Amino acid sequence: DAKTTQPTSMDCAEGRAANLPCNHSTISGNEYVYWYRQIHSQGPQYIIHGLKNNETNEMASLIITEDRKSSTLILPHATLRDTAVYYCIVRVGNYGQNFVFGPGTRLSVLP
């Protein structure tokens, strides 16, 4: 699985958009980009994933660059409950491949 690089930590004001970047320059053509988050002492929570196209769901938007070497997770209106560690993972889409979690980005949403 390709490695990812994320900033160690970020701050965001409550109500503003949180933009979390992820670099995955060695991603291969059949690898998806997944985002998870983990709130303290809970299991990781699935947020969104994509292959090539931008994706949006009720939680967030995922913007993948045309060359697929980087992506950005966007939380459109961050709340205090969005404070968590966010993990960007790339993985081949078919099952049988484990997720490799890096250290992630610790997002702090400030009042």
Add this chain to the structure above:
Amino acid sequence: KAGVTQTPRYLIKTRGQQVTLSCSPISGHRSVSWYQQTPGQGLQFLFEYFSETQRNKGNFPGRFSGRQFSNSRSEMNVSTLELGDSALYLCASSPGQSYGYTFGSGTRLTVV
């Protein structure tokens, strides 16, 4: 729809003992994975099961083992516990396609 259920939530064991952790996946999910999370190493993959077969295994010693039953429920076992096995053990299930995994709340194991 019930989520991934892990039991017990907390467990305290003594060095040298063995422990069995249980995971009930979301109904219909046939793939179950296990992860260990510690402050020093982060989230590390242990193993993954699909239809009672282990398909993928992480870099852990043989003291760590698992199995999956015909109803997709899974157990993991750690024998001869060491202090370093103290961790949050997470189970995750998936329908088995390109979807993400749904994680349980974990079992926090403390070895004393």
